[in-house]
Amino acid sequence: MSAGRASFGARLAQVVAERGPLCVGVDPHPSLLTDWGLPVTAGGLERFALTCVEALAGQVAVLKPQSAFFEAFGSAGVAVLERVLAEARPAGALVLLDVKRGDIGSTMAAYATAYLSDDSPLAADAVTLSPYLGFGALEPALELAAGTGRGVFVLALTSNAEGASVQRAVAGGRSVAQAVVDEAAARNAGARPLGDVGLVVGATVGGVPGKPASGSVDGSGASLEGGSGLDLSRLNGPILAPGLGAQGATVAQLRTVFGSALVNVLPSSSRDVLRRGPDMRTLRDAALTVRDSLLL
Numbered sequence: 001m002s003a004g005r006a007s008f009g010a011r012l013a014q015v016v017a018e019r020g021p022l023c024v025g026v027d028p029h030p031s032l033l034t035d036w037g038l039p040v041t042a043g044g045l046e047r048f049a050l051t052c053v054e055a056l057a058g059q060v061a062v063l064k065p066q067s068a069f070f071e072a073f074g075s076a077g078v079a080v081l082e083r084v085l086a087e088a089r090p091a092g093a094l095v096l097l098d099v100k101r102g103d104i105g106s107t108m109a110a111y112a113t114a115y116l117s118d119d120s121p122l123a124a125d126a127v128t129l130s131p132y133l134g135f136g137a138l139e140p141a142l143e144l145a146a147g148t149g150r151g152v153f154v155l156a157l158t159s160n161a162e163g164a165s166v167q168r169a170v171a172g173g174r175s176v177a178q179a180v181v182d183e184a185a186a187r188n189a190g191a192r193p194l195g196d197v198g199l200v201v202g203a204t205v206g207g208v209p210g211k212p213a214s215g216s217v218d219g220s221g222a223s224l225e226g227g228s229g230l231d232l233s234r235l236n237g238p239i240l241a242p243g244l245g246a247q248g249a250t251v252a253q254l255r256t257v258f259g260s261a262l263v264n265v266l267p268s269s270s271r272d273v274l275r276r277g278p279d280m281r282t283l284r285d286a287a288l289t290v291r292d293s294l295l296l
């Protein structure tokens, strides 16, 4: 463990107890920059992202910058991402960098250094990882995260309908997604109050794979009926649940999808909150309204 930093599971449990479980995504879509009256340039990106940090990082439990929208501006965009990471930290939100990395172990070690080591300018409190080169290939990241009080969120059952053809495929009597759940659960066994190995399970994943979601505004086609079909009872770790709002999932559906695992779920929304900017108070109020609806 890094000097003075508690485990990610402990830090997350504390901030969720103080602020509720909402995660807000910082996804600077070019169309949102335009809607906010900003140029689609690195300067516009910076104004957008730092407004989000100022409005939200003192309020919500987790901020989730989506790396792709920063990378799209090249090195200038990555520099903005570094500022987001640095400026969100003192405001109290944990920062989950949505970057979905996964590679052979030797390369994974370099990704781990980039996002999970104390000295890196891109270090976040947690990152999203893809297990599709094998869960074991993620070992360097799992090890460094545990050693520095950071966390990971491994893709299990993603919010998009296309994910089901791979993730719900059955091998050895269980789905691929369930195998990811079981690997994460094994890593978290015995951790208190919560393990550091989280999962990504879309808020949209209930019911029959591929059935279109009636409320989806972006055509993601995710299905919203029924439970996730996963046994999450032994996970002992956090679950990031993207898909709230723009992808059609509602707060009411979270209980159906996650059942008793809901207690460890971080519902996540990006566009549905961000479209309320650029006014900082309106943006903050939008996030707080969603946050409060989760606590009812």
Ligand SMILES: O=c1ccn([C@@H]2O[C@H](COP(=O)(O)O)[C@@H](O)[C@H]2O)c(=O)[nH]1
Pocket (backbone or CB within 6 Å): 025, 027, 066, 098, 157, 158, 159, 160, 200, 201, 202, 242, 243, 244, 245, 246, 247, 268, 269, 270, 271, 272
């Ligand atoms: O299964 C997944 C994993 C990640 N995401 C990411 O979350 C946000 C969702 O944005 P909205 O605007 O709320 O739809 C985005 O960054 C995705 O890349 C996901 O949607 N589903």
